[in-house]
Amino acid sequence: MDNNSRLHDFLNTIINTDTVLGLKKIPDESVDLIFADPPYNLQLKEELWRPNQTLVSAVTDHWDKFSNFQDYDDFSMKWLSECRRVMKKNAVIWVIGTYHNIFRIGKIMQDLGFWIINDVVWIKTNPMPNFRGTRFTNAHETLIMAVKDQNSGYTFHYKSMKIFNDDLQMRSDWNMPICTGSERIRFNGAKAHSTQKPEELLKRVIISTSNPGDIVLDPFMGSGTTGSVSKLLGRNYIGIEAEKNYVSLAEKRIAQVKPLEMNLLNYPAEEKPPKVPFGELVSSGYIREGETIYSENKKFRAKILSNATLVSEGINGSIHSVSAFLMGKPNFNGWHFWFVERDGEMVCINDIRKKYIFDLK
Ligand SMILES: C[S@@+](CC[C@H](N)C(=O)[O-])C[C@H]1O[C@@H](n2cnc3c(N)ncnc32)[C@H](O)[C@@H]1O
Known part of the structure; x- marks a missing residue:
C-alpha cells in the first residue's frame, strides 16, 4: 500500500x-x-x-x-x-x-x-x-x-x-x-x-x-x-x-x-495579485514606447524605450533601478515612483497595473 x-x-x-x-x-x-x-x-x-x-x-x-x-x-x-x-x-x-x-x-x-x-x-x-x-x-x-x-x-x-x-x-x-x-x-x-x-x-x-x-x-x-x-x-x-x-x-x-x-x-x-512586469504593460499598450514618464511632482522624467526600459540623465535601466539612481538610494520601488499623463491627470503606473490586472479577469 x-x-x-x-x-x-x-x-x-x-x-x-x-x-x-x-x-x-x-x-x-x-x-x-x-x-x-x-x-x-x-x-x-x-x-x-x-x-x-x-x-x-x-x-x-x-x-x-x-x-x-x-x-x-x-x-x-x-x-x-x-x-x-x-x-x-x-x-x-x-x-x-x-x-x-x-x-x-x-x-x-x-x-x-x-x-x-x-x-x-x-x-x-x-x-x-x-x-x-x-x-x-x-x-x-x-x-x-x-x-x-x-x-x-x-x-x-x-x-x-x-x-x-x-x-x-x-x-x-x-x-x-x-x-x-x-x-x-x-x-x-x-x-x-x-x-x-x-x-x-x-x-x-x-x-x-x-x-x-x-x-x-x-x-x-x-x-x-x-x-x-x-x-x-x-x-x-x-x-x-x-x-x-x-x-x-x-x-x-x-x-x-x-x-x-x-x-x-x-x-x-x-490573495496576492499576479505579478505583472512593466514590459507587459508596454507590450499590451497600456503604457506606450516613446512616452515620457514622470516622478509625481514632475521633478524627474524619463523616456520609455522600445524594450520597456527607461532612460533618464544618461542612465538606462528598469523602472526600479532608474528611480533608485534618481533618488540616490540602493533600491527603490519604481511602481510607486513613476506616473504617466492620462487626460491631463497624473496616474501612478501601479494604478495602471491594477487596471490591467482587473481587465485581464
Ligand atoms: C487534554 S485532553 C484533549 C482535549 C481536547 N482538546 C478537547 O477539546 O476535547 C487529552 C486527551 O488525550 C487523551 N490521551 C492521553 N494520553 C493519550 C495517549 N497516550 N494516547 C492517546 N490519547 C491520549 C486523553 O484521553 C484525553 O482525551
Missing part, C-alpha cells in the same frame, strides 16, 4: 489507540497542521473542595497521571518526534499547555529541532478561582506555535487575522472564556470531558495556519473539538485518542457539524 492510500484511510476518522502507535501509521510529511492538547501532568494528589463543601471538578483522569517528570518527558519526546516526522515542510504545530507542562514541552520541542514562531497566551475571561487562596488564580494557558525547523516556510494568514481584529495586528494574547454553556458537552449533567477546549480557540488556530482542504491532525482528540472545527471550516482531520468513550463522543459530535459553504472559506484579502 502506498503512502497516499494509507493516509486516505485515516482522513476524517479518529484512530482509537495510543498516540505514538497511531502517529506511526501516518506517512512522513503528510499533514498541514497539528493541534496538540496533551496530558498536563497536573500531579493532583488529593480532592479539591470549595469553601461551600462542593467538590471541584478538576482534571484527575488516569490519562493525566505519570510517575515522574522523566516519564512525562520520555512520552512527550516520543509523540513530538512522530509529529515532526508527519508534518509537511510548511506545516505548523500548536501545542497547548499550562505551567505544569508547557516549559518541559517547549524545551523538548527546541531539542527536537522545532522552530518556535510565537507563544500565544489564552487568557481565560472566566477562570476557575484558586479556592485555597494559596497562589494567584491561574487564568491562562499557553500555546506554542512552531514549525519543523528554522528554514520552514509556513502558512500564516496574517491579513485575515488583522481584519478579524478590526484592522489591528492580531496580538499573541487571546481573551476568551473557557468552554461553558451549550457548547460544553454533558453526560447526565456532568462534563463529558474534563478539558474540552473552546471552539473559538480552534477557529483562530485553524483559520490562521491552514487552508481549506488541508489535513489537520490532533494526536489527543478528546471530545473532538479539533475535528468539529476542521469539518466546519472545510478542512480534513485525523484524530488519535486512546479512550474509546471519548472516540464515540467525538464521532457523534463531529457528525452533527455542517461544513460552511466553500465561498465563505476563501479570503480575497489574502
Whole structure:
C-alpha cells in the first residue's frame, strides 16, 4: 500500500489507540497542521473542595497521571518526534499547555529541532478561582506555535487575522472564556470531558495556519473539538485518542457539524495579485514606447524605450533601478515612483497595473 492510500484511510476518522502507535501509521510529511492538547501532568494528589463543601471538578483522569517528570518527558519526546516526522515542510504545530507542562514541552520541542514562531497566551475571561487562596488564580494557558525547523516556510494568514481584529495586528494574547454553556458537552449533567477546549480557540488556530482542504491532525482528540472545527471550516482531520468513550463522543459530535459553504472559506484579502512586469504593460499598450514618464511632482522624467526600459540623465535601466539612481538610494520601488499623463491627470503606473490586472479577469 502506498503512502497516499494509507493516509486516505485515516482522513476524517479518529484512530482509537495510543498516540505514538497511531502517529506511526501516518506517512512522513503528510499533514498541514497539528493541534496538540496533551496530558498536563497536573500531579493532583488529593480532592479539591470549595469553601461551600462542593467538590471541584478538576482534571484527575488516569490519562493525566505519570510517575515522574522523566516519564512525562520520555512520552512527550516520543509523540513530538512522530509529529515532526508527519508534518509537511510548511506545516505548523500548536501545542497547548499550562505551567505544569508547557516549559518541559517547549524545551523538548527546541531539542527536537522545532522552530518556535510565537507563544500565544489564552487568557481565560472566566477562570476557575484558586479556592485555597494559596497562589494567584491561574487564568491562562499557553500555546506554542512552531514549525519543523528554522528554514520552514509556513502558512500564516496574517491579513485575515488583522481584519478579524478590526484592522489591528492580531496580538499573541487571546481573551476568551473557557468552554461553558451549550457548547460544553454533558453526560447526565456532568462534563463529558474534563478539558474540552473552546471552539473559538480552534477557529483562530485553524483559520490562521491552514487552508481549506488541508489535513489537520490532533494526536489527543478528546471530545473532538479539533475535528468539529476542521469539518466546519472545510478542512480534513485525523484524530488519535486512546479512550474509546471519548472516540464515540467525538464521532457523534463531529457528525452533527455542517461544513460552511466553500465561498465563505476563501479570503480575497489574502490573495496576492499576479505579478505583472512593466514590459507587459508596454507590450499590451497600456503604457506606450516613446512616452515620457514622470516622478509625481514632475521633478524627474524619463523616456520609455522600445524594450520597456527607461532612460533618464544618461542612465538606462528598469523602472526600479532608474528611480533608485534618481533618488540616490540602493533600491527603490519604481511602481510607486513613476506616473504617466492620462487626460491631463497624473496616474501612478501601479494604478495602471491594477487596471490591467482587473481587465485581464
Ligand atoms: C487534554 S485532553 C484533549 C482535549 C481536547 N482538546 C478537547 O477539546 O476535547 C487529552 C486527551 O488525550 C487523551 N490521551 C492521553 N494520553 C493519550 C495517549 N497516550 N494516547 C492517546 N490519547 C491520549 C486523553 O484521553 C484525553 O482525551
